[in-house]
Structure formats: structure tokens, C-alpha cells
Amino acid sequence: MTEEPLQTDYGEYYENDKDGDVAQPCNNRNTEAFSEVFLPTLYSIVFIIGFIGNGLVVWVLIRYRRKSNMTDVCLLNLAISDLFFLVSLPFWAHSAMADWIFGKFMCHTVTGLYTMGLYGSIFFMVLMTVDRYLIIVHPHSIFSRNRSAQTGLVLASFVWILSLFASLPNIIIVHESKEMNNSTYCRSNTSSDAMKTFIYFKVNVLSLFLPLIIMVYCYARIIPTLINLKSQKRHKIIRLILAVVAVYFLFWTPYNITLLLLFMQTKGYLDTCEWDNSLSLTMQWVETIAYSHCCLNPIIYGFVGEKFRREVIKVVKEQFPLCFRRCSSFSQQLSERRASTFSRSTEYSSTHM
DSSP, rough: SSTTTTOOOGOEEEEEOOSSSSSEEOOOOHHHHHHHHHHHHHHHHHHHHHHHHHHHHHHHHHHTGGGOHHHHHHHHHHHHHHHHHHHHHHHHHHHHHHHSSSSHHHHHHHHHHHHHHHHHHHHHHHHHHHHHHHHHHHHTTTHHHHHHHHHHHHHHHHHHHHHHHHHHHHHEEEEEEOOTTSEEEEEEOOHHHHHHHHHHHHHHHIIIIIIHHHHHHHHHHHHHHHHSSSSTTHHHHHHEEEEEEEEHHHHHHHHHHHHHHHHHTTTTOOSHHHHHHHHHHHHHHHHHHHTTTHHHHHIIIIISSSHHHHHHHHHHHHOOHHHHHHHHHHHHHHHHHHHHHHHHHHHHHHHHH
């Protein structure tokens, strides 16, 4: 999770010429040309899909807020976090194609939306993991007996405060800068090695290592408990749990590894133009893969739940009755055709045997 997408100036790395006397800047023009087409396209796709999915989650949960419990509150705030994150993507997409034209205030604001949405999404996933752990492994604890919507609101407020504090360093140091080629960027403004080190480690600890430790521990306790339960749904729950953990780390780990390599580059390691170009290109791919995870959150945490699916279908029926009737009619006709085809096929087979 880059703290400010498209704000890393990879052109500041140099290598010596053949005589070893004059430093020449690395030629990143091919990488820049690729990003001008690639990033806006994929950012736009992620924005559209993620906005529709998370928007539907917010709509349904707010509509049926009177029936809400703590899980619903966490789902709602997770979707809001993803929407904050997604709102920033059109700005970064435009910045990839052209200069930053939105001004200093929007530079801070968009960075704030980006980072708060990013950390909020991670923290709410961790909160939902801990919630599952307590109600399954410690069902008789005080917390498990008091999982009301009010408790969820209190914990959600605490998570948003944590997200704000985690985002503040990035919001403060970001600025609008004009380069020698008259291009304008929204990027971090710090020459302090200590601050750069802090930012890199903060991202990796809060987005990878800490969630990894908490989620692995919780699910390592949850799965054996579910296996010992005599429930027909336990295998489905276990598969869902494994899918949640696997998808999250599958999408985010490549990004964090690339970010670590970029950090090593700032420390003088991997300081060649070949590494510079390779890491610049790799970051564009892994960054987009990581961003697309917010499109999967509504599916993983919302649509897989039977209760939530029923509410979604109910909303669609109420808001789009004509479309729903047509879809139902088409589905019924398709089923009848399949049944008729199968019947004729069976009759033909019995006649010619």
C-alpha cells in the first residue's frame, strides 16, 4: 500500500557513465509511458467495480439498520473505508496521465482519504477477525454476550481514530511540487531519512505483519474449534475463513515485498538503472493488484452471508421490480428449455437402446 500513489520520483536515481566521472539520470521514459495508459485504465476499472459493490453494501445495511448487530456495523464501516479509498483513485488516475491540477488543499485531502480508507479497511478486517474469534472460541465471554450495534459503534469510532493517527504523518508531509520540467506532482515532502524509514516501516507493520500475526493466531484457534463442532455448516465456514486470509495476503504481500525493495533502494542498495526500471514497473502491477482487493471485500464479507444475500435480493425486488420480473421470467424459461431438452434426450436414448 503506497502511502501516496504515483508520488515516488524514481528519476532521482543515477548511474555513472563509462568514464565513471559524470552521473547520468536513469531513463524511465518507457516506464512512464506505460503508466500513463496502464494505471488510469486499471484504476478506473477498480473504482467502478469497487464503488458499485461497496455502495450496495452501504445501501443495504443503512436501509436495514434497525436490525443491525455488531457484525453489520463492522461490515458497514469496512465498506465506507473502501469507498474512501476508492474516491481517491480517479485523482491518482488523472495524475498518472497529466499533472496534478487539483491544488494544495486537495493534495492533502485526497491523501487523507486514501490513507484513512486504506488503514480503516485493514483495521476493520482485523476487528471482524477478533470478533469471530471471541464468539467462536470464547462464546461465554462478556464481549460475546454484548455484541450489540451500540458496542459496534463504539469500537468503530475507536478504529477510525486509529486510522486517523496512522494517516496523519502522510497527510502532513505531502505537498504539491513543481519539477524542473514544469510537471506538477502531489508527493511526500521530506528529506529526513528517519521519517522515510518510519513511513516505510509503518506501512509494512500496520498493513502486513500486525494483521498477519493477529489473523493467523485467531484463525488457528477458530478452525480447530469449528472442527470439533457437530455442525453441517462447519466446512463451509472453514473454507470461507481460509479464503478470507488467503485472498488478503495473496493480494497485499507482493506489494509489501516490492515496497521493501524500494526502501532498500533509498538506502543505496539495488541502486542501478536496471533495478530502478524493474521496480518502477513492478510497483505499478502489484499496486493495482492490491487495490483491487477492495472490490472483493463486499463479496467475501457481505454476499457470502445468507442473511445479507436475502436483504440484497429484497432491495433489488423493491427498487427494480420490472427488471427482477424479467430476469426471473428469463431464468424460468431457460430452466424449462433445459428440462425439455433433457427429457427429449432421455426419451431418445431409451428408444434407441
